[in-house]
Amino acid sequence: MHRSFPRIAALAATGLALVAAGCGGASDSTDGADAGSSSGSRSTLSLVAYSTPQVVYDELIPAFEKTTEGEGIGFKTSFGASGDQSRAVEAGQKADVVTFSTEPDMTRLQDAGLVDDFEKVSTSQVSFIVRKGNPKNIRNWDDLIKPGVSVVTPNPFTSGAAKWNLMGAFAYGGIDYVDTLIKDHVKVQDKSGREALQTFTSGTGDVLLSYYYEAITAQKKGEELDVVVPEDTLQIDLLIAKTKTAGEGTDAFIDYATGPEGQKFFADWGYDPPSGPLKPAKNLKTIEDIGGWKKLNTELFDPEAGSIAKIEEEAGVSTAK
Known part of the structure; x- marks a missing residue:
């Protein structure tokens, strides 16, 4: 390569x-x-x-x-x-x-x-898009798995955004955290990041896992929402x-x-330069910090053996590409 x-x-x-x-x-x-x-x-x-x-x-x-x-x-x-x-x-x-x-x-x-x-x-950062005023007080990854919190994120087998989102979750809490997040809190997995934003702005969910710039895009288009960059996240x-x-x-x-x-x-439109985010999270990791794409794409997303692929299948989500 x-x-x-x-x-x-x-x-x-x-x-x-x-x-x-x-x-x-x-x-x-x-x-x-x-x-x-x-x-x-x-x-x-x-x-x-x-x-x-x-x-x-x-x-x-x-x-x-x-x-x-x-x-x-x-x-x-x-x-x-x-x-x-x-x-x-x-x-x-x-x-x-x-x-x-x-x-x-x-x-x-x-x-x-x-x-x-x-x-x-x-570049960008994995972020939480929330309702205006952040009514559920979402600040960090642990808040996403509190009782009653509903999360929207795309399907990682069609969407690149979803892979970043779930690797951000994996970098924070490991595979057990991802399992809890998907099975207990993720209710909708659209085909693309843009479709997921449309689902969220139409009223579904408390939190949208997405790129930081997606919040800026939505705000520029008149949507009433806020964005939270957790202290621990992924570039x-x-x-x-x-x-x-x-x-x-x-x-x-x-x-x-x-x-x-x-x-x-x-x-x-809220994108950061290729050199990296202008206002990075306190504990910002890169893909290389957590193993690199070649390793993680196989271990997490391989349809036959990937650990996240298995979680998605158990949750009833298609892993077909």
Whole structure:
């Protein structure tokens, strides 16, 4: 497995004033939400992404198209659950740029010979989204398993967000804690992080396990809710890469997204820079601190032998990918 984060040291989350314009591109896939199209583009790039950063790319892409490097480039976009999107590209869905929420969704494409290296495009922290005023006084992981507390988190076998959420729980309390959380307190497991947010904002549950930036997204859209970052939590690394068949302009687009101009759009929606959270939790762990993706993805999420997979099956949740 190969991976590289070549631009991270040079990144800064500085804000630059940008002018947004309409985006374009041809649509050749039915997955996710597609951008419109424009004629006369010298190149059309396909962005296949996990669900939650759609609000960012809806602003970032038009701004990129106004740059010298982006002039004449159109876009087709597809957003959905991270695992589903990765498997779709593996199965043949056209993609020039891919951005997923977990490393295994990238290494799947490396193993398939479709991607060489990848890098971080942003980071976040596993957080608790709660009702306005935090009526159940949710402050830490132990509060999630108190009597009467109902938790929403996506299905880890379709959603990258869910894997991060449950690894955050595992990092805090081990597999016994995860067992109690899922079987006694998690009532709904949607397909993606964005669907889970919609379920929560529609009135289901007391707590939504999610990325910190999902709370900012919801607040910007007028939702009445608060966010709690527990003292003990896990850093989330969000990844971007170009495919081996990527068209003209792909490198320039990734440079823009990971550079200071593009990072302004991520920051506006609550995302942290690739270097890590700007306001980290008191006891913030990384995936490497708790064993790394290769080890944990097998031990926790392997459908045949994973300990969390077994818990989900016992709870009646599908582990089919």
